[in-house]
Amino acid sequence: MKSKLLHCAAALIALGLTTSSLLARPLGVDVSANNPSGINWTSVRSAGVTFGWTKATEGVTVTDANFTANMNGAKAAGIVMGAYDFAHPENNTPAAESGHFWAVAGGSITADGKSFSPMLDFEVFSGHVGASSLADWANQWCFDVQNDASLTGVATKPIIYTSACSACNFNSSIAQWFADIADYNGQSGQTGTPWSTCTSCEVWGSGVWNVWQYSDCGSISGIPGCVDVDVINGTSLTPYIATGTTHHLTNRVDIVPTTNGLGYWIAAADGGVFSFGNAQFYGSMGGQHLNAPIVGMAAKPQSDGYWLVGSDGGIFTFGNAGFYGSEGGVQLNQPIVAMCSTASGNGYWLVAKDGGIFAFGDAPFHGSVPGAGVHVTNIVGMDRNTSNGYWVVGSDGGIYSFSATFYGSEGGQHLNAPIVAMSARHQGDGYWLVGSDGGLFTFGAAGFYGSEGGVNLSAPMCGMARTTSGAGYWMVGKDGAVYSFGNAGYYGGANY
Secondary structure, X not given: OHHHHHHHHXXXXXXXXXXXXXXXXXXXXXXXXXXXXXXXXXXXHHOOEEEEEEEEEEOOOEEOOOHHHHHHHHXXXXXXXXXXXXXXXXXXXXXXXXXXXXXXXXXXXXXXOOEEOOEEEOOOOOOOOOOOOHHXXXXXXXXXXXXXXXXXXXXXXXXXXXXXXXXXXXXXXXXXXXXXXXXXXXOOOOOOOOOOOOHHHOOOXXXXXXXXXXXXXXXXXXXXXXEEEEEEOOOOOHHHEOEEOHHHOOOEEEEEEOOOOOEEEEXXXXXXXXXXXXXXXXXXXXXXXXXXXXXXXXXXXXXXXEEEXXXXXXXXXXXXXXXXXXXXXXXXXXXXXXXXXXXXXXXXXXXXOOOOEEEEEOOOOOOOOOOOXXXXXXXXXXXXXXXXXXXXXXXXXXXEEEOOOOOOOOOOOOOOOOEEEEEEOOOOOEXXXXXXXXXXXXXXXXXXXXXXXXOOOOOOEEEEEEXXXXXXXXXXXXOOOEEEEXXXXXXXXXXX
């Protein structure tokens, strides 16, 4: 024990710390293939390190060679470990990068008590593809990763890494995420601050930071050579450790109205269905084993049945909703994100995250989003017109029209939050888009009846639906809370 304490003290002194400050600001590291392989994580933990990150991806093609070994080794040694993506916004959409990141790191972001906040390493500021600004790009990436985790039953909040001066490339919309600020100003990690310079760039708020990378050449036993070292602003790691979603109250995914608008169904990721007003309950997948989480729902226009769809394209039918085929068991380029019924109720479309369209029954195929199957465009929803044409919407507010009139979009505009769903007027002469913050955008004959934009929500929005007359609409949050506007009646929420 004595030798270990001396070893720990020596490591701390090399970092400018003392043993008396060991329990003040927790000590962390971040590593990648730039560090030698074969890190002795037991020695790292004995040196006082309690958290860290290991690089998982860079852009859409690179997977860090040491990711798995570092992640598994650190967690086994008792270190709370996170994964990070080195961003290339100048080359890739945020959806493409988040998709690659999740494919590599998602299996390591679990409610095991050892998973640290996923990190977006933002150091390149020469452009932004698929976003209206660098802040919008970062927000989309973070929302994507948070949503991907939520679909697996994990609650986590990403962190954005940047230098103090580079933070000026963002606006305050990124303050919804944790801040990891790099500033090698020579101050003590235990008593100093990263905001000793570029104070005009404090977009998270004056003096606000969660993690500080205070050196890029620390000396930690078990890691050969120099390593990036970090501290937490505070004494606890708890706010940054992934947890299971509490009481399933962040797993609601969609809201669907009855034909006359006097009721609605709410679907959850575990297959649960909640009925309100005159919406009849025909069954659910709640409590059943699912190969993939439910991501969307559609009801027959006659309101006598409904379908649920999983992210793997599996279809579940209830009531008089017929089975016309599925993508279950098929290798998809990207997961399914939503579905829509035809005007007759004798068919349906599925749409994938990359904009690929799958048509079944009497659903005509009018085309997919350009690049579907090749480029991830982060499609989030779709709806149809009265003649079975359809619109598809992306998280950036971009609209793609197929045998349906284009009434406008938010593509290329600055959004405070990503779009999460759309709904078309029953008459097919306009549509609405809703953001995760409850902001509402109207096009064509779709009227504005109110929004939750600027309101502190209990959970982000995940879906919306319109009334039969088109003179009102509902929004639903991930916790099942329902917000009604115009002539949309309130019949209850699934926030329990």
